[in-house]
Amino acid sequence: MPVSDTSRLGGRFQELAENVERFVRGKPEVVRLALVCLLAQGHLLIEDVPGVAKTSLAKAIARSIGGATVKRIQFTPDLLPSDVTGVQVYDQGSGRFEFRPGPVFAHVLLGDEINRAAPKTQSALLEVMAEGQVTVDGEARAVPDPFLCIATQNPVEHQGTYALPEAQLDRFLMRIAIGYPADTTDEVTIIGDGVARRRPEELRPVLELDELRLMITAVRKTHLSAELQNYVAMITRATRTHSDVRLGVSPRGSIALAVAAQAYAVSAGREFVTADDVKAVAVPVLGHRLLLTAEARIGRHRPESIVGEVLAAVPVPGMGRR
Template sequence: MTGNIEEFIRGKSEVVRLALVCLLAEGHLLIEDVPGVAKTSLAKVIARSVADAAVRRIQFTPDLLPSDVTGVQIYDQASGGFEFRQGPVFANILLGDEINRASPKTQSALLEVMAEHQVTVDGVPYAVPHPFLCIATQNPIEQHGTYPLPEAQLDRFLMRISIGYPEELADEVAIVTDGLARRRPEELKPVVQLDELRAMILALRDLHVSEKVRTYVAMITRATRKHPDVHLGVSPRGTIALATAAQAWALTEGREFVTADDVKAVAVPVLNHRLLLTSEARLRKRAPEAIVAEILDGVPVPRLPEQK
């Protein structure tokens, strides 16, 4: 899958790997970056790489309604009753483009499905397909016509990552070449069957996480709640997210156990959007990523048998 995606997303191996970690961990991914750096394309090529997966896309706009996301009850004259018409959230991979352009009311329509993998309409719960992954994009520099995501929704994303500009000249030249050839993400061929993806997700649950690693994860998230620049630290849901993402990272390394290095590898993208900074820290333009890095430096790494 990595090789397939990197045929289109050039020079961003770590970004691609983190996105696949989200997929394996059954988490949701928020891609936050400036326009034109292939945020939507990354989401599309991930979806295209999985055969038989139900893929839906929502272009979030200010006039979008919650029923446009979850679905709606429609009166059926033939039966004389109401019939539920499924919305685009009933998919294996949901692409939410420019999610912060929708109103808070519409954004809240995703809260239940992102946390519980179901939608409740008129008191009746409807389960979405398994696996379910939401990949959302947003532009952090544009404020006109946008609505910031509430903390409750940010906390439901396993990771927040950015793609950034191409670092190497050769990568940007390759991007230009692809653009001139009018290459599109839809041209990529699937390389993994949906059943294979489900098997990988199940295998992830069997990866061993020792008590020392679990303690290390808890120490990191607890340290966020005591940092002087943090008003609101990471919740227990964030602690679970960090451990799960570390499991998925270890799986991509081909190991059957998790180490402290796996935790460090995913800590910044998993925790950076879960920190609510103090007003003084925001005035000093402190970055959440830098605070997470400070915490990682300050929390002692447990001595694990696997690292000897």
């Protein structure tokens, strides 16, 4: 792809980010990471306390993509797996069983408060997130392409939540948090939006589905040098030997870090990846893939800080040890 085309896609990415930021105020890096995740064809987990615009961010992203079908699931303790994937129903008129697709059959799936559902229902998403298909009664059915799952969850310390299984956590390319407003000015703007009853549904699409597909194709073609591939491998291997880590990042996580770095480069209008791209996405890509030792958990160590320690320890290509 010519450099000019890549630069144009970078410009379109910025327009998309600015549109989302019209509703998610004061969080440009959070918005960028969320959109980078989508370009990488990954799934996004937004984890934070109630009331900080987790669902609003997901809705704003979905509303900004024209031509995309959008479905939403409100996860509750009584939600069944068939409520997510779909079910076979007997039609008396035809005398046959017919499949009624569930909400996963959409380009963008919003899974609200995913950890309020029972583990069996959470696991119903696992196949579709991993394989892009749903199997019912032995028949596999593909979901639309691209398929993007944006899930929100409250911290497991909150009442009425279930911890996501490690296998499902690993299917999310990134886990991010939004946090409280950075300053009073941002919060005053948010209050004004609330008083005016502004909603994400009011946003107009700024990127068509075909343009999103072009960006996804550009990500796949973005150059990741052998030197940077080695850098990615050194980072993930270092997580496996860290004293506070019981289970480090798998090779799937290594691939996720590389692909996310490619998408981050495209978001900047470049057709090649730099070490800074890798570092920019390392925490949201790797943090949720680490299982800490009991001692580390008792000491309230955070996976994100451990990723930071690893980044500080692993030499950057061409720069030696920092």
